[in-house]
Amino acid sequence: MANLIPVAKTVGSNRMVPTISIPYPLGDPSTSKEEQWKLRYHRVGVALEALATEIQDQTVFKTKI
Structure with a gap:
């Protein structure tokens, strides 16, 4: 889970779930x-799906909320 997706990509994160803001990442x-x-439940659910998903390249997982 990351607030700054471009930074996460630069440092080599392979699975990224966008969060809401820097001071309040999950709320x-x-x-x-x-x-x-609802926001927290959804984001954590996406993060768990990201961990269970097989990937080949850096992937940003989309969130609906």
């Missing part, structure tokens, strides 16, 4: 707790 304090939970 947005301006939203409700329910909305934050």
